[in-house]
Every structure is written in C-alpha cells, then in structure tokens.
Amino acid sequence: MSFSASRAVGALVFLASTLVTPSVLAHAHLKQQIPAADSLVTAPQALTLNFSEGIEPGFSGVVVTDAQKQAIRTGTATRDEKNKAQLTVPLEQTLTSGIYQVDWHVVSVDGHKTKGSYHFSVK
Numbered sequence: 736m737s738f739s740a741s742r743a744v745g746a747l748v749f750l751a752s753t754l755v756t757p758s759v760l761a762h763a764h765l766k767q768q769i770p771a772a773d774s775l776v777t778a779p780q781a782l783t784l785n786f787s788e789g790i791e792p793g794f795s796g797v798v799v800t801d802a803q804k805q806a807i808r809t810g811t812a813t814r815d816e817k818n819k820a821q822l823t824v825p826l827e828q829t830l831t832s833g834i835y836q837v838d839w840h841v842v843s844v845d846g847h848k849t850k851g852s853y854h855f856s857v858k
C-alpha cells in the first residue's frame with residue numbers, strides 16, 4: 736500500500752471511530768406520562784412523568800395551563816424515592832372539563848436540560 740493510500744485508510748478509520756464512539760446520550764426524554772398524552776380522563780389529582788434518565792427534582796417541573804392559558808396551581812414536583820426517572824406533580828385545584836397543556840422541563844442527572852409539552856383532556 737502506498738503512503739498516501741495508507742494515510743487515506745487511516746483517515747477513514749479515524750472518521751469511523753468518531754462516528755461510532757458513544758457520546759453523551761443520557762438526555763432525559765419523556766417516555767410516558769399519567770394522564771397519558773392526548774388522553775381523555777377524569778380530573779387527575781397529580782401528574783406523573785416518566786423519563787428515560789434520572790432527573791434532578793430541584794431543577795425540574797411542569798407548568799399546566801388550561802385552554803384560556805390560565806395556569807393551574809401545582810404543588811412541589813417530587814422525584815420518586817426508588818425511581819429517579821419519575822417525577823410527580825400534585826395539582827392543587829380540581830380540573831374542570833376541558834383541554835390542558837403540560838409544559839415540562841427537566842435537568843437530567845448528567846446536567847443536561849430538556850423540555851417539551853403535551854396535552855390531555857378532562858371529561
């Protein structure tokens with residue numbers, strides 16, 4: 736193999752190794768929630784959000800708003816004692832019939848921030 740060809744192969748091997756090296760992928764994505772996204776439920780007393788990674792409860796929370804963009808009073812978001820990926824937020828007022836938006840934000844245990852939103856409806 737010529738010098739330039741071996742250099743080219745070396746460059747390809749290097750490129751391939753950087754592509755497959757596992758970078759930090761531990762971002763907390765919302766996997767599942769109760770009430771479920773786009774579900775129609777009786778008025779819940781709390782929201783439970785399950786993430787793909789452990790989260791830091793002190794830097795994580797939700798904002799719940801009704802169809803008129805009015806914020807719903809919520810209690811302190813707490814992380815489950817045994818499951819660091821589960822966040823529960825009590826609702827301090829009874830939700831009336833209608834659609835609600837949940838805007839969540841979390842910091843995962845590796846310090847990365849993620850956020851998103853979903854809707855559910857109350858009968």
Ligand SMILES: [Cu+2]
Nearest residue numbers: 760761762847
């Ligand atoms: Cu991360």
